[in-house]
Amino acid sequence: MQKDFKMKICFITGLMQRSGTNYLHRLISKHPLCLPEQVLKEDNLIRRLPHIEHFLDDLFDDWNPNWEVELKRINKDHFRKSLMKTILETLFESHSSDVGKVLVSKTPSTENIELFKSFFTDQNKLIVLIRDGRSVITSGIDSFNWNFESSSRLWAQRARNVAQFRESCDHNQVKFVKYENLIDKERRNKELYKIFEFLNLDHSLYPFDEDIPIIGSSELVHSDGLVHWKETKNHLNFSPLTRYHSWGWYKKTRFAYIAQVEMYKMGYDIDAISTWQKCLNHLLDSLLKKPPRLY
Numbered sequence: 203m204q205k206d207f208k209m210k211i212c213f214i215t216g217l218m219q220r221s222g223t224n225y226l227h228r229l230i231s232k233h234p235l236c237l238p239e240q241v242l243k244e245d246n247l248i249r250r251l252p253h254i255e256h257f258l259d260d261l262f263d264d265w266n267p268n269w270e271v272e273l274k275r276i277n278k279d280h281f282r283k284s285l286m287k288t289i290l291e292t293l294f295e296s297h298s299s300d301v302g303k304v305l306v307s308k309t310p311s312t313e314n315i316e317l318f319k320s321f322f323t324d325q326n327k328l329i330v331l332i333r334d335g336r337s338v339i340t341s342g343i344d345s346f347n348w349n350f351e352s353s354s355r356l357w358a359q360r361a362r363n364v365a366q367f368r369e370s371c372d373h374n375q376v377k378f379v380k381y382e383n384l385i386d387k388e389r390r391n392k393e394l395y396k397i398f399e400f401l402n403l404d405h406s407l408y409p410f411d412e413d414i415p416i417i418g419s420s421e422l423v424h425s426d427g428l429v430h431w432k433e434t435k436n437h438l439n440f441s442p443l444t445r446y447h448s449w450g451w452y453k454k455t456r457f458a459y460i461a462q463v464e465m466y467k468m469g470y471d472i473d474a475i476s477t478w479q480k481c482l483n484h485l486l487d488s489l490l491k492k493p494p495r496l497y
Contacts, residue, residue, distance in 0.1 A: 214230070216309075
């Protein structure tokens, strides 16, 4: 018989790829009471929650209302959490004996995080990693040749969803972390201290003085265009926060037009664009057949 799965799980999500989920995952996993999920590099569980929700909707709709299933047998909310408990027990069964530890998993997407509370019990925690959209887009272009326009719009959309989620979520179960607080060692250690408090872990056990090598940075792209996923020590010119400073007038103006409001909501400063720049971008929207931004 399968043992009752009692392990706590910490899910790390980022607005999109290049937000730093790999880095934060490795930072947290250095704690001796944290276990990094090694087999599933990205679990994608939260992203796919609507499929389970649709299944439950269809199932409950199929049952005759006169049977009063929700009243006499099981309500849908309890069913959601029971299904997820079974999924977690099956998916992470190899960790069932690691009681008292926190399993750390990650997905570089915040799709459907608004469903987290409905499916996961309070023992499961969610960390939402936020990064300056300009840095995310620059890293994505350098690493994976992203399209500037579509990736900027995707970042803005995800940021809007996260801002809305942040207003209504349970902050005892969900924590928001800014990537920029993880680069400088002093700020990083302060942020990790708060994270371990959130996870109810003893921060004194953590090796705060240990250097964490870079992995997967867009500065480590091979000559063949592939991202370098081996550990590399930080070099003096490593500057993940300022790469977008090389943007020209078009990118600066276009990104501000697309994501200015969302940047403010995520806590980032960005130069406002003038009326004539907005008009120019409205014209560009019509040429690209994109819906205009309304402020």
